[in-house]
Amino acid sequence: MTMSDRAARAKAAVDVVTAFFARIQATADDPDALDFTFGNPHELALPGLTSAMQAQIEPRTVDWFAYKTSERLAQETVAAGLRTELGLDFEPEDIAMTQGAFGALSLAFALLADAGDEVVIPVPGWFCYEPMLHAANLVPVRAALDPETFDLDVDAIARAITPQTRIVVVNSPANPTGRVYSEATWRALAEVLENGSRTHGRRIWLVSDEPYRRIRFDGIDFASPAMAYPWTVIDYSYGKVLLAPGQRLGYLALSPLIPGDERDELRAALMPIGLAIGWGFPDAVMQYAVPALEAVSLDMAELARKRDRLFGALDGAGVRVTRPEGTFYLWGEAPGGDGAAFCAALDERGVHVMPGALFDQPHHFRMSLTATMETIDRAIPHLTDVAAALGPTAR
Structure with missing residues (x-):
């Protein structure tokens, strides 16, 4: 072959x-x-999308369109937004700007898992988890949602955990089911992940896939698992709330509850790994537009x-x-x-x-x-x- x-x-x-x-x-x-x-x-x-981009298209310095990693103003804007939304003390250094949620997930998998590690994913769930994991030389392990309610089945996740488990992926609000999971669900999952980490002698990380976080109906509250489980990273895409999936803009955020030494190690790796996975940073204009896009x-x-x-x-x-x-x-x-x-x-x-x-x-x-x-x-x-x-x- x-x-x-x-x-x-x-x-x-x-x-x-x-x-x-x-x-x-x-x-x-x-x-x-x-x-x-x-x-x-x-x-x-x-209109807010086009005006935000138009405002940044005219170069203001000679390096306006030079290589960009994570622009500081974009990081500051995202961290401030997350502090308001989630009530956790995010700092700009916790944020890696990425090419949408695809880029953020690729960064998370490269940052946290080694070849052959297992990654638990929800079923039904986004159909790109599996191919992305295979391409990263990781092993997808399916954990079924509740077949009637499509709630997260914490017991199914517990059964899926083995000594090779390195990451569990969750998605709320969930594609395709539209379910939004509660704080109680995250607390139960945190207990399972803590027990699994202790039993197998290696930390299990949680990747919270949140591209639909701002698209909720009927005043339903949103809770991120980052509030319940410290070893969480969050991926996000602006493409959903802006209805512009072709403009690749997103981020990976490290939970501020990650213990200090581990958080510092991950912070230091965000830029080098973003480079290593193929310069996974958003285009300059999209990063400059982040402060305006936060309100669109x-x-x-x-x-x-x-x-x-x-x-x-x-x-x-x-x-x-x-x-x-x-x-x-x-x-x-x-x-x-x-x-x-x-x-x-x-x-x-x-x-x-x-x-x-x-x-x-x-x-x-x-x-x-x-x-x-x-x-x-x-x-x-x-x-x-x-x-x-x-x-x-x-x-």
Whole structure:
């Protein structure tokens, strides 16, 4: 085989996703397509995004577009925001600016784990965890969420921990389910991780994947596991709240509760490892724009209206859907119990949704709420017709 074993494993883990990409790309030029697949924008960019970037595009010094690592003003802005949001005493030195959450996760894996280490990931969960881990020569270990509520199953995580476990990844608000986990959940998980670390004689780290942290409904509070477990790092992406996933901007944050010597060691490694993974720092203009972008957000009231419109229609048609507490997705059980058949029937009508098989859940589907309200209204008759034709879920 020409490619490396880890490349082959990464490719195999993402083949179902790339095949789906290719199929959806074939419909990209169809003006009548009703697309609910990815969290892409369906309208022009938020005015605050474009103005923030425009304000920084004109060079002010000769090194305006020179090599940039983590810009100090961006670090200071992020640390101040985290202090306000999470109530923990973050400092600028705890922040590494990255190419979105992808870059932050790559940095975390390189920083904390060695080749062959195991990393526990949630299922259903983001479909890029596994290929990223394989590419980093790490071993993904799945831990199922509660099959009814999609709550984090702390007992399942405990069963997944072995002497080789180095990292546990959690995601709240969770993609694809929209669940937001409570402080009590994090306290229970912290106890499991502390016990596992003590039992196996090596520290288990927690990576808290928080790109949807600011996208929550109904006044639901957010709690980060960094508040409960000191050995936590947080990854974040601005691409979600700005509805601009193509502008790669994010960060990795070290919990200020990490014990002093370990925190200092990690701080000193953030820049060198960011360089080593392929200059994983955001472009200069995006970093300069961070202070302005901190105040920019998609319209949460409009997003809630979209959620309620689509959830109400599907629920009224007898489709079992999880009402999201956060993110911009709807997660449901496919009518007839076959996610692929449900998606194929909708494809024939020009309505495109994501099959649950991409999340290792073949009986489910996911829909993105970033579509316009007009698109939602046009799609609802097709969704309800197909649901009626395929019948109830298998359960």
